[in-house]
Amino acid sequence: xxxxxxxxxxxxxxxxxxxxxxxxxxxxxxxxxxxxxxxxxxxxxxxxxxxxxxxxxxxxxxxxxxxxxxxxxxxxxxxxxxxxxxxxxxxxxxxxxxxxxxxxxxxxxxxxxxxxxxxxxxxxxxxxxxxxxxxxxxxxxxxxxxxxxxxxxxxxxxxxxxxxxxxxxxxxxxxxxxxxxxxxxxxxxxxxxxxxxxxxxxxxxxxxxxxxxxxxxxxxxxxxxxxxxxxxxxxxxxxxxxxxxxxxxxx
Numbered sequence: 001x002x003x004x005x006x007x008x009x010x011x012x013x014x015x016x017x018x019x020x021x022x023x024x025x026x027x028x029x030x031x032x033x034x035x036x037x038x039x040x041x042x043x044x045x046x047x048x049x050x051x052x053x054x055x056x057x058x059x060x061x062x063x064x065x066x067x068x069x070x071x072x073x074x075x076x077x078x079x080x081x082x083x084x085x086x087x088x089x090x091x092x093x094x095x096x097x098x099x100x101x102x103x104x105x106x107x108x109x110x111x112x113x114x115x116x117x118x119x120x121x122x123x124x125x126x127x128x129x130x131x132x133x134x135x136x137x138x139x140x141x142x143x144x145x146x147x148x149x150x151x152x153x154x155x156x157x158x159x160x161x162x163x164x165x166x167x168x169x170x171x172x173x174x175x176x177x178x179x180x181x182x183x184x185x186x187x188x189x190x191x192x193x194x195x196x197x198x199x200x201x202x203x204x205x206x207x208x209x210x211x212x213x214x215x216x217x218x219x220x221x222x223x224x225x226x227x228x229x230x231x232x233x234x235x236x237x238x239x240x241x242x243x244x245x246x247x248x249x250x251x
Contacts, residue, residue, distance in 0.1 A: 006033075006041060006060075011053040014041060018048050024223070025185065036151055036178035040171060043227035044234060093118055105146075108135065112143040113152060113168075122168040123156070129166070151175035177226050184219035188212045 006014075010031055017027035024042070028035045042048055045056035093114050100110035115132055116124060124132070129140045144166055147153040152175065153166045191212030198205035 006037070006057075008053065008057045011041070011057050014038060015051055015053040018042070018051055025182075034151070034175075034179075035182045036175045039178050039223055039227065040174060040230065043230040047227065047231065089118065106143070108139050109143040109146045111135075112140060113147060116153060116166060116168045123165045125163045125165050127163070149179075151179040174226055174230065177222060181219045181222035181226070184215045184222065188214075188216035188219060191215065 010033070013031055014027055017030060022030075024038045025035055028038045031038070041056065042051050045051050045059060096114040096117065097107070097110045100113055101107055105113065111133055112129060115129060116122060126137060126140050126144070129144075130137050133140070144153065147166075148155065152172050153168060154172075154175075156165050156167050157163075189212070191208045195205045195209035195212060198208065200206060200209055
């Protein structure tokens with residue numbers, strides 16, 4: 001069930017795969033899940049050495065409950081939105097779009113990404129994107145396809161209707177980063193296979209082998225960096241328990 005939440009059984013299979021010494025890519029194939037899903041799951045729950053399926057399942061459910069928005073926060077966000085300078089927001093959107101174009105995204109894809117990021121809900125339907133950007137539905141559809149391919153947005157069914165909504169969340173860049181790492185690994189595998197075909201002693205074969213070695217190193221470094229970021233983020237956002245009677249000692 002790619003795209004849905006991990007089940008307890010899937011988490012058990014992840015734990016078994018880690019215990020067997022399997023790579024994340026092998027575990028992802030076993031589960032028929034994206035590599036980013038496996039890497040994110042493991043890094044969020046102690047890393048490969050400390051991952052426990054039951055604990056990860058319980059922690060994820062508790063995290064989901066904590067992340068539900070409260071009425072007061074929603075009201076404060078609405079107030080902030082009303083007080084924003086419209087011209088400043090438009091300028092921010094233009095700058096965001098230009099930066100994304102500089103990373104290699106096509107202009108329309110960059111505009112859709114910027115629009116989603118600068119919307120408080122982080123969630124818009126295709127028709128809302130068409131209306132906000134004043135472009136054709138086909139343009140939005142193509143841009144969304146590119147963003148989904150890079151795992152920078154995810155699709156959700158609107159519970160109030162039959163339309164899909166496109167969502168930006170806190171893990172969007174993590175997914176995009178790990179998707180890029182996965183592409184580097186695929187390129188490394190191809191280059192090494194090509195080197196074997198051409199012969200390692202030939203100039204072309206040696207060149208491809210060096211390319212494969214480079215992208216394998218870069219891909220692994222990217223995954224390591226992403227896992228480290230997630231561990232630090234989890235530590236920073238984890239609720240801290242007060243020592244006994246601390247609340248009673250406060251003035």
